[in-house]
Each structure stands twice: as structure tokens, then as C-alpha cells.
Amino acid sequence: MLEMKEISRVYRTDLVETHALRELSLSVDTGEFVAVTGPSGSGKTTFLNIAGLLETATSGEYSLDGTDVSGLNDNQRSRIRNEKIGFIFQSFNLIPDLNIFDNVDVPLRYRGFDGAERRGRIEKALDQVGLAARMKHLPSQLSGGQQQRAAIARALAGGPSFLLADEPTGNLDSLMARQVMDLLEKINNEGTTIVMVTHDPELARRAHRNVQLLDGQLASPDPFSASQSTPIEADLQPVA
Amino acid sequence: MEFRPILSAMLRNKTGSILVALQIALTLSIVVNCMFLAKQRIDHVNRPTGMDVDNIISVRSMGFGTDYDHDRTIDNDLRLLREMPGVISASHSSGLPMNGSGSANGFAGSPDEDASRVTANYYHVDERMLDSLGTTLAAGRMFRDVEIRRADNELLNRMPQQVVITQALADKLFDGEPALGKRMYDGLGESAEVVGILEHMYGAWVGWSDFDQVAMFPQRTEGPHIRYIVRAEPGKRDELIPLIEKTLADSDRTRLIRGVSSMEETTRNSYEGDFAIAVTLSVAVGLLLGVTGLGIVGLASFTVRQRTKQIGTRRAIGARKRDIIRYFLIENWLMTTIGIVLGTVLTIAINYSLASAFNTDQLNYGFLVAGMFMLWLLGFMAVAEPARRAAQVSPAIATRTV
Ligand SMILES: Nc1ncnc2c1ncn2[C@@H]1O[C@H](COP(=O)(O)OP(=O)(O)O)[C@@H](O)[C@H]1O
Numbered sequence: 104m105l106e107m108k109e110i111s112r113v114y115r116t117d118l119v120e121t122h123a124l125r126e127l128s129l130s131v132d133t134g135e136f137v138a139v140t141g142p143s144g145s146g147k148t149t150f151l152n153i154a155g156l157l158e159t160a161t162s163g164e165y166s167l168d169g170t171d172v173s174g175l176n177d178n179q180r181s182r183i184r185n186e187k188i189g190f191i192f193q194s195f196n197l198i199p200d201l202n203i204f205d206n207v208d209v210p211l212r213y214r215g216f217d218g219a220e221r222r223g224r225i226e227k228a229l230d231q232v233g234l235a236a237r238m239k240h241l242p243s244q245l246s247g248g249q250q251q252r253a254a255i256a257r258a259l260a261g262g263p264s265f266l267l268a269d270e271p272t273g274n275l276d277s278l279m280a281r282q283v284m285d286l287l288e289k290i291n292n293e294g295t296t297i298v299m300v301t302h303d304p305e306l307a308r309r310a311h312r313n314v315q316l317l318d319g320q321l322a323s324p325d326p327f328s329a330s331q332s333t334p335i336e337a338d339l340q341p342v343a
Numbered sequence: 344m345e346f347r348p349i350l351s352a353m354l355r356n357k358t359g360s361i362l363v364a365l366q367i368a369l370t371l372s373i374v375v376n377c378m379f380l381a382k383q384r385i386d387h388v389n390r391p392t393g394m395d396v397d398n399i400i401s402v403r404s405m406g407f408g409t410d411y412d413h414d415r416t417i418d419n420d421l422r423l424l425r426e427m428p429g430v431i432s433a434s435h436s437s438g439l440p441m442n443g444s445g446s447a448n449g450f451a452g453s454p455d456e457d458a459s460r461v462t463a464n465y466y467h468v469d470e471r472m473l474d475s476l477g478t479t480l481a482a483g484r485m486f487r488d489v490e491i492r493r494a495d496n497e498l499l500n501r502m503p504q505q506v507v508i509t510q511a512l513a514d515k516l517f518d519g520e521p522a523l524g525k526r527m528y529d530g531l532g533e534s535a536e537v538v539g540i541l542e543h544m545y546g547a548w549v550g551w552s553d554f555d556q557v558a559m560f561p562q563r564t565e566g567p568h569i570r571y572i573v574r575a576e577p578g579k580r581d582e583l584i585p586l587i588e589k590t591l592a593d594s595d596r597t598r599l600i601r602g603v604s605s606m607e608e609t610t611r612n613s614y615e616g617d618f619a620i621a622v623t624l625s626v627a628v629g630l631l632l633g634v635t636g637l638g639i640v641g642l643a644s645f646t647v648r649q650r651t652k653q654i655g656t657r658r659a660i661g662a663r664k665r666d667i668i669r670y671f672l673i674e675n676w677l678m679t680t681i682g683i684v685l686g687t688v689l690t691i692a693i694n695y696s697l698a699s700a701f702n703t704d705q706l707n708y709g710f711l712v713a714g715m716f717m718l719w720l721l722g723f724m725a726v727a728e729p730a731r732r733a734a735q736v737s738p739a740i741a742t743r744t745v
């Protein structure tokens with residue numbers, strides 16, 4: 104459902120050209136839970152941004168749900184982000200001035216749902232992440248773990264085909280991190296495809312498949328051979 | 344995108360918005376009251392004068408030397424002026440209306456000592472003065488040729504027998520009763536018969552509220568000063584001015600011709616103060632709008648910069664550029680509207696206190712409505728660029744900032 108072929112991303116500034124991704128080819132199947140690991144600066148976030156249509160590749164082909172998305176205009180890309188993709192950020196990115204209910208409501212309003220539909224979806228999503236009782240709270244009144252769960256509710260409320268998470272536990276202590284990971288696992292078990300960037304090998308091990316990036320390229324020799332049934336250790340070996 | 348979440352987000356960061364809303368409120372009330380005052384000045388300047396101001400030329404003559412004969416000079420001058428092509432009418436007069444200098448006296452409608460007196464500007468004029476000023480009679484007649492007392496008349500410093508007065512003066516003197524044929528008295532018990540009523544004209548001082556109470560008496564002024572009021576055909580005024588100066592100066596060497604000027608110019612000078620006020624108020628309004636506009640731009644730019652990450656996040660979760668623009672337009676509109684509502688209350692309060700303190704007019708609410716639209720438009724123009732910049736924030740910001 105997510106298929107990248109020879110994706111490159113070059114950042115040009117006045118002084119330097121950074122090759123953040125170098126002809127990266129990768130596909131993620133429906134229902135998969137993929138963890139992307141790699142050292143800092145290896146291109147993980149760049150990969151996630153391109154996958155989530157937050158930025159465009161310099162070259163290469165990218166198709167989502169079987170359609171080529173490279174030629175879409177800004178409005179069409181916004182629409183796809185809104186309908187098909189749920190984002191989870193390292194620093195939660197909740198809107199500080201809106202309560203949890205209104206935060207989850209934000210993408211639903213952009214979607215154009217009516218009030219009753221939105222309310223139903225918000226309540227269901229908050230219920231799923233265990234925050235139904237906190238919907239009138241401001242983000243600042245919640246713990247980091249609760250904030251991240253609220254952000255997950257926001258990502259889930261629109262019923263996305265897949266979730267993209269960039270270091271979702273990076274700002275959390277290990278207990279909260281495990282709770283968030285449990286939640287992501289649960290969501291994945293209910294059918295949502297998840298691509299998660301993480302530093303934490305313990306969390307990565309809980310994904311179906313690990314992909315390691317190194318200097319904008321795959322560190323594992325043949326990512327296409329990796330499948331849901333492949334033991335995690337096999338993927339990790341080339342860099343171990 | 345609806346108002347409620349925008350409003351609640353705005354209310355959680357209220358300091359800046361409240362300050363700018365207050366600024367908008369103050370601006371509205373000052374702008375509306377200033378526009379109203381400026382408009383009143385302009386209306387004041389543009390009041391119908393009842394005279395053909397644009398085509399009138401005024402000439403002053405001052406005799407000197409032993410050979411000077413006041414009556415003879417006036418006779419000759421009027422003959423010369425009336426013969427000039429392009430001249431409709433020429434008269435002698437003790438003064439030029441609306442030029443800031445003139446004479447006034449208290450008059451009454453009855454000989455009683457304790458009769459209430461009405462102050463009026465008065466002019467000594469000839470029988471053609473109505474034509475020369477382009478003013479019209481509402482009733483009665485103008486003076487006859489024979490009624491005009493010449494300068495050598497020994498009764499010159501006594502009140503003439505006839506008077507022509509404006510309707511405004513007649514109404515004051517006779518309490519609105521028909522004035523024609525009645526007598527008008529001065530403070531010394533002398534009187535003149537009201538033979539004509541003028542529809543409308545103004546006296547000497549543009550700032551005087553009883554400026555329209557004017558009387559004309561049929562006589563020449565004492566020498567050696569005299570003034571002529573010359574009415575030119577439309578379009579002929581400016582070419583006549585130098586011609587009149589030369590013709591009169593050449594015709595008689597026993598006097599000086601001075602101050603040949605258009606009534607339009609003198610009137611404009613008289614209204615200089617009003618113009619200055621109107622201009623000052625307009626400049627103040629312009630500056631204030633500019634400063635308030637900059638205030639809105641400043642606040643909007645600040646919030647856009649402060650919310651870069653939020654904007655990127657909104658874009659990442661599905662906002663189109665136009666949704667971002669709309670967000671800032673609505674937010675700004677809400678703030679502007681709060682300011683406008685406060686400002687409306689303030690405007691009415693200011694006008695009310697001005698009206699009771701200085702006896703000024705009640706505000707014309709058209710100005711308030713105009714002011715509201717000006718500020719809405721100002722708010723929109725001020726936020727347009729910051730909003731456009733907000734829409735340029737890349738959705739990738741969402742993952743790139745901590
Ligand atoms: N907007 C940008 N401009 C220039 N260089 C960038 C930009 N974003 C990322 N990079 C560079 O691209 C490389 C990959 O970055 P990133 O994808 O953020 O790595 P990771 O998330 O794995 O740490 C890094 O060298 C980074 O400095």
C-alpha cells in the first residue's frame with residue numbers, strides 16, 4: 104500500500120548539498136507495523152515526511168494505495184494527509200490553546216464532517232486511547248504520556264489507512280513509552296498500518312519488521328525479503 | 344472552520360488581542376468623531392451664501408490730496424465699471440461680505456427702550472447692490488436711485504429712511520411676523536422702514552453664528568474710502584481683475600486703487616481656520632488609521648511567527664493553505680469586531696459628552712457605520728500579508744521543530 108522506488112531527497116543550502124535519502128526503495132504492506140531505526144541524521148524523518156506527503160522527494164516514485172502521488176498539487180496532498188494518514192510527533196504537537204476535544208476535532212473540521220459525526224468520532228477516538236474523561240483538559244494539564252495518547256486519538260479519529268510516528272516515545276519516560284507502545288500495538292492489531300521511527304531498540308523489536316537507515320540508504324541488504332514473519336534479529340544483523 | 348475554537352484559542356492568549364481590540368475601539372471613536380467634526384467644518388465652509396461668490400470682484404479706492412472729490416470719483420468709477428464688457432453689475436459698498444471685517448449694530452423691531460436688540464451686520468450700498476452680489480429679494484423692493492444718499496449729504500451720519508434686511512434678521516426683529524413696511528430702530532431711537540426682504544445672504548464674519556443677520560442702507564460711505572463690488576459674467580472674472588485695476592487707476596490720479604481681488608479668494612482666506620481644522624483632523628485620522636493598521640500587522644505577524652509549529656501541524660493533519668489563511672482572517676475579524684463593538688459604545692459616549700459640554704451637534708450615525716467599515720477593511724488589509732505568510736509555512740515544520 105506504500106511503495107517507494109529509488110526515492111532521493113537532496114537539501115540544498117547556499118553552502119552544502121545534503122543527500123538525506125539516496126535512492127531509497129521500500130514498501131510497506133497493509134496491516135504491517137514497521138519500525139525505522141538508524142542513527143541521528145540518517146534520514147528517518149525525511150523518509151517519514153515524504154511518506155506522509157509533508158514534503159516531496161527530489162526524485163523517485165512514490166505511490167500510496169496504488170496511486171502515484173508525486174504529481175499531486177498542494178490541495179490534493181492536504182486532502183490525502185487529512186483522510187489517509189495519521190501523524191504522531193515526538194513532541195505531540197497538540198495545539199496548546201485548545202482542549203483535548205477540540206484538538207482531536209481539528210482534522211475532522213478540515214475533513215468537513217458535520218457536528219454530530221465529529222462528536223461521535225472524537226468520543227470514540229478518545230475512548231480508544233483512554234482519555235474520554237479528560238476531553239475538556241488543556242494539553243498543559245496532562246502528562247506527557249496522556250498528551251501523546253491525545254495526539255494518537257487525533258491521528259486515529261479520521262480513520263486513516265496508516266499511522267506515521269516520528270519518535271513517538273522520544274519525549275516520554277520508559278513507563279509512559281511502554282504504554283504508548285502498547286496502544287500502538289493495539290491499534291495495529293485492529294488493522295491500521297503503522298510506520299514508526301524510533302531510537303529505542305526495545306520498542307523496535309516489538310514491530311513486525313525493522314528497517315534500518317544509514318546515511319539515507321537501507322542498511323539491511325535486501326529489505327524486500329523482510330516480511331512479517333522474519334525474525335527481527337535477522338534484520339538487525341547487518342548493523343549489529 | 345468555525346468561530347468557537349478560534350475564539351476560545353484567542354481568549355487563552357488574550358493580552359495582545361485585547362490591547363489591539365482596545366486600540367481599534369479608540370481608533371474607531373476618534374476617527375468617527377474627527378470625521379464628523381471635519382465634515383461639520385466642511386459643511387460650514389460650503390453653506391450656501393446666497394451670493395454669486397465665484398464671479399464677484401472687490402476693488403478698494405482711497406482718495407488723497409486736495410483735488411479729490413469723493414462723489415465725483417464714485418460716479419466716474421461706477422460709470423467706467425458698468426461700461427466694461429463682461430461686467431454684469433457694479434455697486435459701491437461699505438464692505439465686502441464674508442471678508443472678516445465689517446460693521447454691526449444692535450437693532451430692534453420697536454421703539455421701546457427695553458425692546459430686545461438683535462445684532463446685525465450692516466452695509467451702506469447703492470440701488471444695484473442685489474445685482475452686484477447676485478442675491479435675491481424674497482419680498483418688497485430694492486432701493487431706488489434717488490434714495491441713495493450721496494457722500495455730501497449732511498444727514499450721512501444719521502440713519503437712512505429705508506432699509507433692506509435679510510429674512511433671518513426680519514424673523515428675529517419681528518418674531519416671524521411679516522416685516523415689510525415695519526420700522527427697524529437703532530439704539531438712539533432712529534428708525535428706517537423695511538422696504539425689502541432678502542432671501543439670504545451673509546455678513547462679515549464667517550465664524551459668527553448670527554452671520555445671516557444683515558441689513559443694507561441706501562447711502563455712500565464717507566470719503567475718502569470706497570469699495571466697489573463688481574459682478575462679472577461667468578468666466579470673465581480673472582481677465583477683468585487686472586483690467587479693472589488699470590482702468591480705474593488710469594482714470595483718476597487723485598486716489599489709489601488697492602486690493603482688486605476675487606471674493607472667492609477673500610472668502611477662502613476667511614475660512615482658513617476651518618480648512619486648517621478639517622485638514623488637521625483628516626491628517627490625524629489618517630495617521631491613527633495607519634498606526635492601528637501597523638498594530639494589527641504587528642500582532643498578526645507575531646502570532647504567525649509564534650504559531651509556526653502549530654500552523655505546520657495543522658497543515659500536516661490536513662489544512663489546506665486557504666484553511667490557514669481563513670483561520671487568521673477569522674481570528675482577526677473577531678478581534679476587530681470586538682474592538683468595533685467597544686468602539687461604538689465609546690464613540691457614542693464621546694459624542695454625547697462633547698455634545699453636552701460644547702453644545703456640538705449630535706453624531707450623524709452614518710459616520711459611525713462608515714467608521715466601522717473602514718476598520719473592518721483596515722483589519723482585513725493589515726492581516727492579509729501575515730496570513731499569506733502563515734499559509735506558506737511548510738507542513739514539514741511539524742516534524743522538524745521541537
Ligand atoms: N530542511 C533541511 N535543510 C537542510 N538539511 C536538512 C533539512 N532537513 C534535514 N536535513 C538534513 O538531512 C539529513 C537527514 O535528516 P533527518 O531526516 O532529519 O534525519 P533523522 O531523522 O534520521 O535524524 C540530516 O543531515 C539533516 O541535517
Ligand SMILES: [Mg+2]
Pocket residue numbers: 147148149
Ligand atoms: Mg528525526
